[in-house]
Amino acid sequence: MTVLELSRWQFGITTVYHFIFVPLTIGLSILVACMQTAWLRKKDPVYLRMTKFFGTLFLINFAVGVVTGIVEEFQFGMNWSAYSAFVGNVFGAPLAMEALLAFFLESTFIGLWIFGWNKLPPRLHLATIWVAAIATNLSAFFILAANSWMQHPVGYRVDPGTHRVVLTSIVALLTNSTLLAAWPHVIFASFVIAGMVVIAASAWHLARNSQVDVFRRAMRIGLAVTLAAGIATAVTGDIQARLMDSQQPMKMAAAEALYNTSDSASFSLFTVGSLNGGQELWSVRVPYLLSLIATLNPHGTVQGINNVERAYDKKYGPGSYKPVIPVTYWSFRLMIGFGSLAALLAFVGLWLTRRRRIPRARWFYRAAIWGVALPYLATTMGWIFTEMGRQPWTVFGLMTTAQSVSPGVTVSSVIISMTVFTLLYGGLAAIAWWLIVRHVKAGAPVEAADPDGAQPRPVLSY
Amino acid sequence: MNLATFWFILVAILFTGYFVLEGFDFGVGILLSLLGRDETDRRVMINTIGPVWDGNEVWLITAGGAMFAAFPLWYASLFSGFYLPLLIILVALIIRGVCFEFRGKVDSVRWRANWDRAMFAGSALPALLWGVAFANIVRGVPMNAAHVYTGNLLTLLNWYGLLGGLVTLSLFMLHGAIFLSLRTTGELRARARRAALRIAVAAVPLAAAFLLATQVSHGRPVTDVTAALAAVALLGAVAAVFGGREGWAFAGTALTVALAVATLFGDLWPNVLPSSTSAAFSLTVTNASSAHYTLVVMSWVAVIFTPLVLAYQGWTYWVFRQRLTSSDILAARPLAPIQEAPAPPPATELNTVDHGGV
Numbered sequence: 072m073t074v075l076e077l078s079r080w081q082f083g084i085t086t087v088y089h090f091i092f093v094p095l096t097i098g099l100s101i102l103v104a105c106m107q108t109a110w111l112r113k114k115d116p117v118y119l120r121m122t123k124f125f126g127t128l129f130l131i132n133f134a135v136g137v138v139t140g141i142v143e144e145f146q147f148g149m150n151w152s153a154y155s156a157f158v159g160n161v162f163g164a165p166l167a168m169e170a171l172l173a174f175f176l177e178s179t180f181i182g183l184w185i186f187g188w189n190k191l192p193p194r195l196h197l198a199t200i201w202v203a204a205i206a207t208n209l210s211a212f213f214i215l216a217a218n219s220w221m222q223h224p225v226g227y228r229v230d231p232g233t234h235r236v237v238l239t240s241i242v243a244l245l246t247n248s249t250l251l252a253a254w255p256h257v258i259f260a261s262f263v264i265a266g267m268v269v270i271a272a273s274a275w276h277l278a279r280n281s282q283v284d285v286f287r288r289a290m291r292i293g294l295a296v297t298l299a300a301g302i303a304t305a306v307t308g309d310i311q312a313r314l315m316d317s318q319q320p321m322k323m324a325a326a327e328a329l330y331n332t333s334d335s336a337s338f339s340l341f342t343v344g345s346l347n348g349g350q351e352l353w354s355v356r357v358p359y360l361l362s363l364i365a366t367l368n369p370h371g372t373v374q375g376i377n378n379v380e381r382a383y384d385k386k387y388g389p390g391s392y393k394p395v396i397p398v399t400y401w402s403f404r405l406m407i408g409f410g411s412l413a414a415l416l417a418f419v420g421l422w423l424t425r426r427r428r429i430p431r432a433r434w435f436y437r438a439a440i441w442g443v444a445l446p447y448l449a450t451t452m453g454w455i456f457t458e459m460g461r462q463p464w465t466v467f468g469l470m471t472t473a474q475s476v477s478p479g480v481t482v483s484s485v486i487i488s489m490t491v492f493t494l495l496y497g498g499l500a501a502i503a504w505w506l507i508v509r510h511v512k513a514g515a516p517v518e519a520a521d522p523d524g525a526q527p528r529p530v531l532s533y
Numbered sequence: 534m535n536l537a538t539f540w541f542i543l544v545a546i547l548f549t550g551y552f553v554l555e556g557f558d559f560g561v562g563i564l565l566s567l568l569g570r571d572e573t574d575r576r577v578m579i580n581t582i583g584p585v586w587d588g589n590e591v592w593l594i595t596a597g598g599a600m601f602a603a604f605p606l607w608y609a610s611l612f613s614g615f616y617l618p619l620l621i622i623l624v625a626l627i628i629r630g631v632c633f634e635f636r637g638k639v640d641s642v643r644w645r646a647n648w649d650r651a652m653f654a655g656s657a658l659p660a661l662l663w664g665v666a667f668a669n670i671v672r673g674v675p676m677n678a679a680h681v682y683t684g685n686l687l688t689l690l691n692w693y694g695l696l697g698g699l700v701t702l703s704l705f706m707l708h709g710a711i712f713l714s715l716r717t718t719g720e721l722r723a724r725a726r727r728a729a730l731r732i733a734v735a736a737v738p739l740a741a742a743f744l745l746a747t748q749v750s751h752g753r754p755v756t757d758v759t760a761a762l763a764a765v766a767l768l769g770a771v772a773a774v775f776g777g778r779e780g781w782a783f784a785g786t787a788l789t790v791a792l793a794v795a796t797l798f799g800d801l802w803p804n805v806l807p808s809s810t811s812a813a814f815s816l817t818v819t820n821a822s823s824a825h826y827t828l829v830v831m832s833w834v835a836v837i838f839t840p841l842v843l844a845y846q847g848w849t850y851w852v853f854r855q856r857l858t859s860s861d862i863l864a865a866r867p868l869a870p871i872q873e874a875p876a877p878p879p880a881t882e883l884n885t886v887d888h889g890g891v
Contacts, residue, residue, distance in 0.1 A: 134634035136588065137628040144597050145619055155612070156680075159605020160823045167598035168834055175592045179849055183583035188853055229567045230824065235605075237824040460601025470612045477613035479681040495624060499631060506638050531574065533583045533637050 075476045078150040079493060083458075085142050087451055088245040089494050092136035094381035094450055096267025097211055097258060099129045102296065107197050116517075120285050123516035125269065128507060130185065135503050137178070142492070144170075150485065154475035156464055161227050161238045162217050165245075169213035171253040176206035178381035211261075212254050219250035219465050222457070223318045229469070236251040236469065252314055263413055264446040269293030270420065271513045272311075278430060285515045287429060292419040297446075300416030304425065308407075309364065316373070319467060321383070321392060322460035324376045324401035327361050331375035336361035340405065346396050387468070394462040402456035408433035409449035416442045536832060537822040537838045541805065546799035548597055551592035552701070553708075556785075557588055558582040560709015562629060562656025563702075566649045568713065568724050573859045575649065579633065580862065581716040583852045586633060588625070588846055602831050606680055606821040607805040614674060614682025614806075615666055622659045629655025662697040665689055668697025668743075671751055671797050672805035678814050680806075680821075685820060694744060700743045703736035704767075704793075708786040710852070713772065717777040718858050726774055729782070733771045742768055744793065747800060756799035763792035773864035786847045826840055 103126050110118035144166065147155045155162075180203040187196050220227075227236045228242030238244065276282050316323045329336060330345040338360035343353040359369035366373065376393060383392040416438060421429040461467060465475045465506070501516035561582050569575035600608040612619060630744045636648035672693055675684040687708075710732055713725035720736035744760040752760070770785025801807075805821050822828065 078689065088648040130634055131638070134631045137632060138630035141590075141626055142623050144594055145612060148608045149616050149619060150613070152609035152613035152681075155601065156606050159608060160827045162602075163602030163605055163608070163823070164827055167595065167602040167831060170591060170595035170598040171838050171842065173835060174594055177589065177848060178587035178591045179846055181554070181587075182587055183849055183852065185851060186580075186584040211777065235750060238827045238830070241830045258809065279595055298747065328883055336769075439665060477609075477616075479677065480616055481684065484616050484620075485698075487617070493628060499627070502631075506635060510638070520697075532577045533633055 072302065072482065072486075073117065073472055074480055074485055076480055077151045077482065078476050078480075078491055079472065081485060081489040082146060082148065082516065083455075084489070085146065085492055085496070086458075087454065088500070089136065089139040089143055090454055091447060091500075092132050092139065092449060093211075094257075094264040094446075095268060096129070096136045096259035096260035097207050098263075098296075098300075099125060099132070099268065100200070100207050102265050102269065102355045103129050104197075104200045104204045106292075107200055111193055112154065112195055113203045115337065116138070117284050117288060120282075120515040121289055124285065124510075125289070125371075128272070128510055130181075131503060131506050131510065133181065133523075138382070139496070139499075144268075150477055150480065151465070151475045152477040152479070154470065157235050157470055157475075158466060159235075160245065161220060161224075164238060164241060164393050165216040165220075166214045167208050167361075173210035173213060176232065177203050178211060180206065208258060211257055212250075214289045215253050215257060216247065216250050218248045219253050221464075223247060223249040223314075224254075224469055248314055249311075250271055252311045256304060256311055256326055259300045259307060260410070260446065260450050261480040262305055263297050263410065264450065265298030265301060266293045266295075266417065267443045267446050270417070271299060271440045272445035273302060274436045275511055276514055278436035278440075280313075282427065282514050286343055287322070287424070287427075290420070291424055294417045294424065297417035298414055298421060301410060301417060304410060305414075312364045313367065319461065320374045321376065321379045323365055324374055324379055325374075325394050325396055325460055326403040326456070327363065328396050329373060329375050330377050332372060332378045333375065334372050335359050335370045335412055336365075336373040338364065339404075342400070346392075356436065378494060390463075392463060394460050399456055399460045402452040406449050406452035406456055409452065413442060413445040413449065416445070474490060501521050536828040537603075537818045538802075539577075539662050539832065540822065540828055541798070541802060541818050544596060544603065545794065546597035547592055548667075548798075549791050551589070551596055551786045552705075552794055554592060556660075557706040557708045557712040557786075558586045559656045559660040559705045560707070561713060562652045562709075563660065563706050564709055564713065564725075564728065565652050568721070568728055569649075569712075570724075572645065574635070574721050574864050575645075576862045577717055577721060577857050579636070579652075581713060581857055583633065585846075585849060586675055587630075588666070588849065590630070595852075599831070599835075602820075603823050603828060604805055604816075604821045605823060607816050608643050610676065610680045610682060610806055610816060610821075611670070613832050614676070614684070615669075615689070617686045618662050618666055618767075622662050625655045625658040625662075627655075629653060629659075633855060636667065645702070645731075651673040657702065658816055661702045664698035664701030666695045667701075667794075667797055668694045670806060671747065671801050673804075673809040673815070675810050676717070676806065676808035676814050678815065680808075680816055687706075691844065695747065696739065696743050700736075700739045700793075703732060703739050704786070704790060707732045707736045708783075708790060711774060711779060711782045714774070716856055721859075724820060726777070726779070728770050730776045737771065738752070738787070740764070740793070744796065747796065748878035751800040753800065756796045759792045759796045759799060763789050763796060767794060789798070 103122055106125060107119055110122055137364070147162075151319065180199045183191065183199040184196065184203060187199055191199065224236075225247050226238060226240035228239050229235070230237045235483040269289055272291035273286040273293060276286040277290060294373060312323070315326075326332075327336070328342070335358070337358045338355040340357065342357040361373055362370050362371040365371060375397070380392055384390065420430075420439060423432070423435055463471045464475065465472045561578055564662070565578055567577055569578050597608070604826050632648045632652045632655060636645055636652070639645075666689070667690045670692070671693075674682055674687060691697060698702075707729055710729035712726050714722050716727060717725060741764060744764060746758050748757055766785050766788040770782045771790060772787055773782035803818045804815050808816075808818040823831075
């Protein structure tokens with residue numbers, strides 16, 4: 072293995088892992104803020120129990136998201152120093168803004184929320200979770216601004232003296248069409264995850280007929296959020312597909328393993344056989360769907376991999392500009408498939424729980440509990456698709472992944488770091504999972520009345 | 534002053550903020566098992582930094598981001614060159630970070646003891662290694678014409694680097710002990726003060742030797758002044774501990790850390806990463822910086838938002854300014870339904886020592 076291959080694996084492992092925790096933080100922070108708002112408005116203790124139950128779950132998850140995030144920032148310099156030097160002028164700006172505008176707010180106000188329960192007036196305390204939640208969503212905007220620039224570079228020029236990119240418009244960078252589609256897509260997908268987590272935790276209790284007062288209401292919230300966010304994720308994803316078709320035609324072609332430019336292109340739900348452009352053994356196809364996705368016209372033209380390759384050979388010089396086709400092909404449909412199943416489950420659940428009903432069917436609870444894996448698999452597939460589909464580029468059209476790697480870092484160093492991260496992250500995942508399951512099973516305790524009334528009691532503390 | 538120098542100062546300020554703030558929470562983490570005799574003590578100690586440690590750590594993330602945006606070549610060469618030390622720091626920060634959240638979630642002596650060990654290692658390693666890293670940045674590292682680091686891990690473990698590491702380690706422990714004496718009461722407060730004096734016995738000569746060595750090799754008149762002031766502030770802090778003036782003592786160590794960082798950055802300028810291979814290969818404020826437009830944009834962002842950050846972080850410290858007592862901890866119910874088994878409180882200790890403090 073070379074430093075390049077190892078560094079790619081390490082970046083992939085650490086980033087996919089980081090994004091297991093991030094979306095729940097994004098979605099659940101807002102949901103917990105809503106629950107606490109409901110409590111303050113309606114003075115119904117059920118909402119307080121809900122806030123604290125999901126608040127604790129949120130914090131266990133948040134801790135892992137925070138600590139694995141530092142690795143992300145450091146890795147650009149550690150493993151991709153050639154990339155960092157080349158793009159720092161442009162790419163560093165949204166990263167620094169993310170820290171200064173979002174991370175400071177998020178971390179400070181989470182601290183105020185955890186420890187402020189009895190120190191701050193109720194409304195001010197409520198404001199702290201809202202500030203933290205909004206800051207979290209803002210941080211997604213800045214990091215996606217950085218990523219969108221890699222997919223579709225705007226607002227820059229290449230300096231002829233230094234051969235590095237130079238920022239020419241921060242406005243262009245922050246209003247990149249790719250970003251404006253990707254941000255809501257990621258946010259909505261995060262709400263699907265948060266919704267499914269709420270559903271799964273609630274299902275565990277409802278199946279056992281325990282704490283029904285809290286978890287029936289939580290179940291309805293989770294179901295509604297999941298279905299609404301699922302539909303919104305599909306709509307924004309659809310917008311992204313057309314941007315991708317015009318900005319990264321190779322990625323669109325690779326999503327379908329479409330080798331030759333076609334009109335009225337069909338979309339295969341799955342394919343048996345190789346995806347190398349040869350004869351496939353068997354596939355299930357929806358006619359016109361690919362053309363419709365890519366161009367909004369059932370007879371529209373979708374460029375094929377071979378055609379784009381020939382055009383890129385001319386434009387960027389001879390080479391291979393194909394991503395790994397089986398990866399892009401499968402990750403694209405698995406993303407859609409897993410996401411759709413989550414939305415479907417929410418739809419069924421909303422029907423089963425209509426008019427204050429509590430479903431009896433055990434299969435529903437089993438599906439609702441294990442279904443929590445679906446949106447996680449979907450977002451993981453989504454990121455694998457969008458990042459692997461950009462290959463061989465790190466910055467589309469400007470710099471390849473092979474050119475990006477740190478020149479001075481040795482194979483042994485990266486083997487050490489990758490091993491350490493993999494083991495550490497594996498251990499952390501096991502502990503976090505165990506703590507979360509334990510917490511869910513313990514349920515939302517009934518708030519005991521304060522014995523002496525006046526004594527400040529920091530309910531949340533370490 | 535040109536924009537690149539302005540950003541050099543800003544990066545220095547961000548690292549100063551990081552070391553002054555995370556410095557004391559590293560110190561508390563190191564001292565957790567050494568000063569915390571029982572579970573109540575330890576929970577008091579952790580809760581003194583509980584609301585703020587995460588915000589403190591963001592100073593590092595912001596410093597890294599600012600370096601990336603304003604000095605891409607510095608960021609690239611430094612982070613790839615210091616690969617293994619940064620790996621250790623990252624691992625330590627990860628373990629330490631989850632420790633805050635996970636430690637109290639399970640009511641088991643073994644579980645907590647393991648996390649206490651994690652807290653010690655996770656705090657001590659970065660406290661040591663940041664000193665090693667910054668001493669080596671000032672000293673210069675082997676770097677070729679392409680600004681690629683050509684040394685290895687052992688290159689950084691030279692006597693000056695190790696001395697720098699011992700200085701940050703002992704200084705942060707002192708800073709943390711004084712912070713604890715400022716934020717706790719009773720026996721724990723007295724113990725923290727005694728610990729501060731014992732740590733000072735090592736910290737003062739180490740810091741003096743390091744500052745002297747730094748100024749002899751890399752000094753300039755301005756930084757001779759900051760180095761001397763750092764030494765004065767440190768001695769003042771120790772004197773204040775003696776006099777039971779914990780607030781002044783904390784201000785003293787905070788100032789010592791800030792002035793020491795100012796001295797190092799002052800000695801570094803106009804380089805950002807000197808090459809010990811050849812001065813011609815050094816990265817400087819000029820050749821490592823971003824283009825003008827990026828610096829202008831980021832300057833506006835920094836000028837508008839840094840004061841805001843300082844305001845709300847300052848407010849957080851104000852909200853949580855009260856000393857923590859063991860009764861706070863015993864009254865607290867963790868959100869996890871598993872309850873702490875509270876040790877019987879030695880009631881006589883509470884609030885009996887309450888003099889001094891600013």
